[in-house]
Each structure stands twice: as structure tokens, then as C-alpha cells.
Amino acid sequence: MVSTTFTHLSNEKQTKIRQALLKEFSEQPLAIAQVAPIVKTAGIARGAFYKYFDDLIDAYKYLYGIAMQDIHSDIHNKASGQLDPQFYLNQVEAFVKGAQDSQYFGLIKMHLMKNESLVSQDNVDPTTVSSQEWATMILSHEAIKEIVINPKEQPIVMQRLAEALNLLAGKGKK
Incomplete structure (x- = not known):
């Protein structure tokens, strides 16, 4: 500290x-x-x-x-309680845009590519959130990671994330 x-x-x-x-x-x-x-x-x-x-x-x-x-200062962090896929898609897009537009983009990219496993994180304990919330957080993080590392893949990653979140919310075809 x-x-x-x-x-x-x-x-x-x-x-x-x-x-x-x-x-x-x-x-x-x-x-x-x-x-x-x-x-x-x-x-x-x-x-x-x-x-x-x-x-x-x-x-x-x-x-x-x-x-x-x-x-995160400009990102709205209040989920409604129900899994709202669009809310999380908006969160991912806002984070990626905020990262890309910030002075910290190189740091974040290096973190996701090389450093994430070296630094202990204060992650959410999966036993304190529902399985649905936990899966949503994991998927969102992985989507952010893919987009930051491979920006050209953003459309396909966002589409896949939307499909997965809709499945989790019970709104997609199985």
C-alpha cells in the first residue's frame, strides 16, 4: 500500500x-x-x-x-437485480472506450496480456453472488480482455458476449 x-x-x-x-x-x-x-x-x-x-x-x-x-469514474455501476444483458454490454463498451481513450491504455493492455496472473486481485468471491452474476462478470472480463488485446475483434466479441448473456438471462435459443 x-x-x-x-x-x-x-x-x-x-x-x-x-x-x-x-x-x-x-x-x-x-x-x-x-x-x-x-x-x-x-x-x-x-x-x-x-x-x-x-x-x-x-x-x-x-x-x-x-x-x-x-x-470506472464515468461508468454507471448499478445493475437492476435482474440480469439485463444490455446493461452489461453497455458496461463492457464503456470500459473499453474509457480504457482506449485514457493515458492508461498501455498499462491495461500489459496487465491483461502479461501481469494479471502475477498480481493478486480483490476479486468477487463467487460464493457471495449468484451463479448467473458470477458467470456474467467472468464473461464480461474476458470480453474486455479480448477486445483490448485484439481491438479489431470487438464486433465479434460483443456479438458473442450478447449471445452468451442472453442465454444466461433465459432470452436466447439454447
Whole structure:
């Protein structure tokens, strides 16, 4: 978790460090990312990096959390209770567009291609949601992943997602 020392830095200094993190984590998979280019780009001492973050994974989780907050800020997250396939299709499209239009697109693409399995996630416990909701979340995430990695496939991925969600909602042919 980012330290209080980091949160007490000026906004300008925090932004400079976030930009250095973004550069490294967008260009290098987490498994080979290094502190040296980050501190050089940010203009900070190596010791300062470790005052702000426990390690590279901590810095990565911090930055990825910022990216997700930024992209999700314009997405309506209230489901109606009933499985509404169109709601989830709209959510996927909004997330993909938000990611593509953001400064974090390279980070998100690298995350989905290389880093997702290296960083523990605060995923929803499948025992706390219905099977239908859980399946919808998994399908939506995989659709996002496919579209981010292969943008030209968006129409077919969205069509397949629509078909699958309609089946889950009991609205499609089996």
C-alpha cells in the first residue's frame, strides 16, 4: 500500500512519479520491470521509491488502482437485480472506450496480456453472488480482455458476449 509519505508529497511530485510508473509498467511486464528507470524518469532517489512503496508490486497495484478508478469514474455501476444483458454490454463498451481513450491504455493492455496472473486481485468471491452474476462478470472480463488485446475483434466479441448473456438471462435459443 502506498505510504503516507507519498500522499503528503505535492500533487506535482506525485504526478511525476505516477507518470514514471506508467511509463515503466506500460512498456515492461511486471516480471522484468525495474526500479532504476522509474527513479531516473521521476527524478527521485532509489531510497525515496522504497519510502513511497514497499516494492514494485506495491507500486504497480497502486498505479493500476488509480487507472481503474479513473476509467470506472464515468461508468454507471448499478445493475437492476435482474440480469439485463444490455446493461452489461453497455458496461463492457464503456470500459473499453474509457480504457482506449485514457493515458492508461498501455498499462491495461500489459496487465491483461502479461501481469494479471502475477498480481493478486480483490476479486468477487463467487460464493457471495449468484451463479448467473458470477458467470456474467467472468464473461464480461474476458470480453474486455479480448477486445483490448485484439481491438479489431470487438464486433465479434460483443456479438458473442450478447449471445452468451442472453442465454444466461433465459432470452436466447439454447
